Amino acid sequence: MIERGYEGATTGRIAERAGVSIGSLYQYFPNKEALVAALIEGHANEIVRVIEAALDDPALATVADGIRALIKAGMVAHRIDPALRKILNEQVPRVGRLAKAMDTSRRITKAIERFLRAHADELDPGCDPAVAAVVVETTVEALAHKALAERRAMLTNGRLERETFRLATRYLSPS
Amino acid sequence: MIERGYEGATTGRIAERAGVSIGSLYQYFPNKEALVAALIEGHANEIVRVIEAALDDPALATVADGIRALIKAGMVAHRIDPALRKILNEQVPRVGRLAKAMDTSRRITKAIERFLRAHADELDPGCDPAVAAVVVETTVEALAHKALAERRAMLTNGRLERETFRLATRYLSPS
Amino acid sequence: MIERGYEGATTGRIAERAGVSIGSLYQYFPNKEALVAALIEGHANEIVRVIEAALDDPALATVADGIRALIKAGMVAHRIDPALRKILNEQVPRVGRLAKAMDTSRRITKAIERFLRAHADELDPGCDPAVAAVVVETTVEALAHKALAERRAMLTNGRLERETFRLATRYLSPS
């Protein structure tokens, strides 16, 4: 729906795809911004749920397992709606209620932090879970994005996924 | 100038900030796309130059020195015009001549790759400079962006810079 | 509405005269060209109808009667919207859908031809109805136009009307 960017998504198009009239849309949302925010929030929740589910899997025994799960989930999340995911992180003006819908990355960071704390014994002693979570979230997200947006070759041969894993595990593990 | 995104940057606003009339703008550029492309290309070149200059410094003895220089330069580059830098990587439609102006990250990646090859003896044997350059570029850029956009606290206390350094050096060094 | 020519007729002015907003206009017409074409087509149809009605009058006994009716109808038609009539024949770019709206004169020529064929016995033997219709249509139209546009004096005293009649009847009648 928002494949063509915030400005590209006209209220008319949104209404049409939603199968309702513009009038109806404006009965529930005060303006375009709120409307797009709701749209985004829905997708954001879905993405966060995918990541959280992956990290909460009790089958994850080690940090390495967690990293692998996170990378896999990151790829899945990106595929939920690549364009939207991108817009979600980038294009939507960070103002008002949109900001609220925007904190996907913060929620994911929190999930990663919880996971790291649960495996604190495996981490490098100098590693602050709160900080490390930011680094890991930012890094994994950026590499997944890069792979999907510009480096499809490194994606298909699995190279970038392996590199991402190496990057994260070396960063977290005791030297 | 383009703080509000490609669509937010109206030709009128661009003209006003540039201190000329719209008419003058259209004397030199055939349409908005070309105009924005020129704007972006200028900044992109500046950014690439800053990074390349940092990595080409003959005073850099080790990979660690290079990483430090890259991180520092990344921060500087981001400050050249944070908003534009963002747009540059994200919001501009990747089509036509705009796409051409867009390959800042590829040019930076090349510069990093050159640097890594020049210091191949210091790298982990399993490290392919071409791939590692993509990872380092993506990673350093994303963390600098994150720091400036959402985590100013981690920026001011230098924490994120240190973490970025640790992340990159551990990733590149022999285990 | 289009008194000042195709270029003089701005969408804004058209909307204003029509008593609607520009937005509404664009809800029904894809662009200015289509809008003007519709305007013209409407008037063209009206004009053609007036002429056809005059020539189809069963009360017309002779060619002379028909010529008189045609001249009268031509004057009436010209008064429907003098400026528009002018544009219609002259100024509108003869391209695309506009061209379609333009063939008023051809439709009128056809009507005259039909009339002439129905009265073939009264015509000069050397008179080809198809050709004569073109001549009569062009001639009557031009004189009506001239009378209304530049020679109001000859119009008010009925002189030009009488001359037009003499011109056409002598042209058509057997020598």
Place this chain on the structure above:
Amino acid sequence: MIERGYEGATTGRIAERAGVSIGSLYQYFPNKEALVAALIEGHANEIVRVIEAALDDPALATVADGIRALIKAGMVAHRIDPALRKILNEQVPRVGRLAKAMDTSRRITKAIERFLRAHADELDPGCDPAVAAVVVETTVEALAHKALAERRAMLTNGRLERETFRLATRYLSPS
């Protein structure tokens, strides 16, 4: 130069074709209207000269000769610059100094009237040279225009020319 209509002829294009700078144009003409008026007046004079020359030819013995010469000259005049001729009669706003440049048809009418008076003995007694001149001028011009603009077929086989001749001679000659 004005092939594309009054509005289509931009001052820039006119200057370019004239091989001078816009600035120079504005040194001689106060505005676009005056500029176009001068352009038109030049062509108008040329056209009037062609017609007058044809009608003043002492070799013309009869009214029929004159009509033939007029028709021929009309065709020639139309070919001098068909588009311009058209615009000249139609499209240019009939205001201000432009009106002055516009009276080609009146000057041609005068020439025809002079010719008719010189051959008054051949004319139908009911024929007022002043009025007949208007009729002939309007009629010949309109048919030439029609032939060139919409009925090229009738032009190439000479049919319309012959019809025009018949129309005019029958109109002028004693019954």
Place this chain on the structure above:
DNA sequence: CATGAATGAGTCTTCATTCAT
């Protein structure tokens, strides 16, 4: 005098928002 870059009013067109039905 000639030049042509600069100007900005005026055009067409889109789209968020409202409101009568």
Place this chain on the structure above:
DNA sequence: GATGAATGAAGACTCATTCAT
């Protein structure tokens, strides 16, 4: 409540006109 026609502000772009060089 739902609808979608109507609205008009705002944006991209053109071109007649001016004026510094």
